[in-house]
Amino acid sequence: MRLSGFSLRRLTLAFxxxxxLSTVATGVGIYSVTVRTIRQLVDTRIRQISVTLAPDGEPHDRAELIRRIAEMNRQRDTGDLGIILxxxxxxxLAGNVRLSRDLPPGLASVDLGDNIKGLSKGRALVRDLPDGLRLIVVAETEPFDQYDRARIRIYMGGFGSILAIVLGGLILFSRMVSRRITAMRDTVATIIEGDMSQRVPVTGDGSEFDLQAAAFNRMLDRxxxxxxxxxxxxxxxxHELRTPLTRLRGRLALLHKQAESDGAREGIGAALEDADxxxxxxxxxxRISExxxxxxxxxxxxxxxxxxASEIVAMMEPVAEDSGHDLTLVNWTPxxxxxxxxxxxxLLLNLVENALRHTPPGTAIAATVTRTGGHAEITVTDTGPGIPPAQRAVALRRFGRLGHGGAAGHGLGLALVDAIARLHGGEVRLDSPGQGLRISIILPME
Amino acid sequence: MSLNILIVEDDAELAETLAAQMADFDHDTTIAGNGHKALATIVNGAFDAVILDRVMPLMDGLTFLQHVRQANINVPVLILTAFGKASQKVEGLEAGADDYVVKPIDPLELNARLHALVRARQWSGKESDTMRAGDIMVSPTKFRAWRNDIAIDLPGTEFKLLLELVRHAGSVLTRPMLLERVWNYDFEPTTNIVDTYIKRLRKKLTEGGGDDPISTLRGVGYMLRK
Known part of the structure; x- marks a missing residue:
């Protein structure tokens, strides 16, 4: 049977x-079987009694019949019987009870409505004898008074306690399961946020969950x-590459100082910039790894x-001015x-530097800080060449430098921005408001 | 200025290289291969500065530094280490280091930093209300600056930059040093922020006449003349 398609909640509800349903069915079944069995027993008994009093096919002596009835009524073990002739x-003619209505010949049920003294529920057998006589035998189907109410109490107590135990156990069990699963999910969430040191709590009870948690933790360790x-x-x-590079840079700087021709100085200067x-x-x-x-x-x-943002924008304005860009903080909400x-x-500096580097002089760069719901949003929008939608994901990747423009930079600027945003539980979005590029950083406010 | 420097470094080759580099700047060096030797050496000699490796056998750099500070030896200590995380830097400075530099470092940069540390020790202790470098005067408490007694109107960043240059007048301040001290950044921006602000500061300083008091050492940094 395929169970994977059902949610745990639906399975529990179905269960x-x-x-x-089965509890109710059992109750109803027991009730009807008991009622039917008792009725059959009572029917058999009253038939026997009736036949004992007036055997079939024998001529009846009316006086003898009355005597037999009176005698039977005196016997102790027939105290719950009603016999009427x-x-x-x-x-x-004879009898120890009275009937308030006519009963048809054959078996019939009687109850409180029949006003038979001492009877709440029972069966009656009506037999027509020759001579126009009619023999009625009545017996109770209830072993004791108010049997139904007692039966309800038994059912309620018995089945109710079973249901209560099962329900309670189910709730307890589901709480336990959900607590353990929540603990695991919380751990996963913290790890996704970047805290690899978190582990799922192990209670030490040796349960399946403990084994699962331990296996999970071992996986995390690995x-x-x-x-x-x-x-x-x-x-x-x-580190290893930085050491020789630093040495190389030092030599270039020395050579640059000692260079005798302008051409050599220019070439060494360019090499120095490459080293930088x-x-x-x-x-x-x-930095990204940190x-x-x-x-x-x-x-x-x-x-x-x-x-x-206002501090960074104010600080970068002269730099932007030098490169012929127009940098402004157009909108800011605390x-x-x-x-x-x-x-x-x-992060902010990288965004501004990114815009400066990848757009031609004369480009306007606008920064904003806004709030929506529980999030703060920083945007830096430029009116430069932008990034085609297909290449935007590449831009956030390490060394995801894009082919256009021949712009300088090591291709790690936006990867660094992305890493910083993620450290703060946020994300980076790249889009285009029609022209140019808009980079949005969405950060949760706590 | 020739300095007497103690190099505490367990990697002998690296220590020799450092010593040779420092010799290029006319500094005298003594090498101690571990923390115990360094402690014995430091109490017997008068050093102007210490270059300290962080990870060493027997006694690590931070423990050595704590011993030095407990013995009231107030020599400037520069930790030179491969551990460059922000938290590690804080640890180093809290242990009593004066500067924390991540390997590898350009000898010019290292020299500039050592000079700055030694110069900082030579200050009278309290920062007086005004400081002077040639014809330039600044008041860190009033946020004012003057050249030839004529007030110069400087915005915040330019003022902090000038203050730092005046404090270290006569020595080179590298771009990373300026970014740390003036901008309080623990990273290097990819644009020439320092150069842009030096240009602005130069303009302000020379507006009222006079020559440019700031000299550029290409590939190293800037220096304000004394």
Whole structure:
């Protein structure tokens, strides 16, 4: 049977309905079988009594019959029986009870409405004898008074307690399951946010959940080791390459100082810039790896993005002016988030620098800080050449430099922005408001 | 200015390279291969500055530094390490380091930083109300600056930049040093922010006449003349 298509909730509901249905069916079944069995027993008994009093096919002596009835009524074990002998014209010849209505010949049910003394429910057998006599035998079908009410109590108590135990167990069980699963989900959520140090709590009870949690934790340990190895490799490469590069840069700087011709100085100057670019790239790789480790989260404090943005924009205005760009903060709403001020400053600076680098002089660059719901949004919009939609995802990737423009930069600027945004639980969106490029950073406000 | 520098570094080759680089700037160097030797050396010699490796066997750099500070030895210490995370930098500075630099470092940059540390120690201790460098005067408390007694109107960043240059007049301040001290950034922007602001500051300083007091050392940084 395929169960995977059903949700746990639906399965539980189906299970509970089935349980309820079967409980009710059992109750009804027991009730009807008991009632039928008792009725059959009572029917057999009153038939025997009736036949004992007046055997079939034998001539009846009216006086003898009356005597037998009186005698039977005296016997103790027939105390719950009613026997009536009626002559034509409704005249009662003998009997210990009275009937308030005429019963047809054969078996019939009687109840309280028949006003038979001491009887709440019973069966009656009416037999017509020769001579116009009619013999009626009545017996109770209830072993004791108010049997129905007692039966309801028994059913309620019995089946009710079963239902209560099952329901209670189910709730307890589902709470337990959901608590363990929630713990696991919380761990996963923290890990997604970048805190690889989190582990699923293990209670030590040796249950399936504990085994599952332990296996999950072992998997996380392994992933963490692998991630650390990858990170170490890239860190090592960055460190190891930086040492000779720094030496190279030092030599170039010395040569530059000593260069005798303008041509040589120009060439060495260009080489010096290349070395700086390379060093910048390694610094950025190490920076991204530091951010992705999530360590900076420990230093998080409230930061007003509007204030920070106005500071960065004011600071970058002269730089933009030098390169012929028009940089303005067009709209700002106070939006305080919990974050790392220096990293957020780097994020804003990178966005502005990115716009400066990738757009021609004369381009307008507009920054905004707004709030929507529980989120703060930083946008930097330029009217430059933009990025085609198909290439936008590439732009956020490390070294995801795009083919156009021949612009400088190491292709890590937006990857760094993305890493900082993710460290703060946010995301980066690239789109185009018609012309140029708009980069939006959406950050949750806590 | 020739300095007497103690290099505490367990990697002998690296220590030799550092010593040779420092010799290029006319500095005298002593090498200690571990923290214990360095402690013994430092109490016997008068050093102008210490270049300290962070990770060493026997006694690590931070422990050595704590011992030095507990012994009331107030020599400027520059930690030179491969560990460049922000948290590690904070640890180093909290342990009593004066500067924290991530390997590898350009010798010019290292030299500039050592000079800045030594110069900072030579200040009288309290920052007086006005500081002077040649014909330039600044008041850090009043946020005012003058050249030849004529007030110069400087916006915040330019003022902080001038203040830093005046504090270190006569020594080179590299771009990373200026970004750390003036902008409080722990990263290097990819645009020439420092150059742009130096240009603005130069313009302001020379508006009322006079020559340019700031010299550019290409590939290294800037220096305000004394």
């Amino acid at each position: 509970l309905s089935l349980l309820l 009626v002559a034509p014209g409704h005249r009662q 992933i963490q080791v692998l991630m650390a190895e990858i990170s170490n490799v890239s860190n090592d490469i960055s 670019d390379l060093l910048g790239m390694f610094t950025a790789i190490l 951010i992705e480790s999530g360590e900076r989260r420990r230093g998080f404090a409230p930061v007003d993005l509007a204030e920070l 939006a305080t988030i919990i974050g790392d001020r220096k990293l957020l400053a780097q």
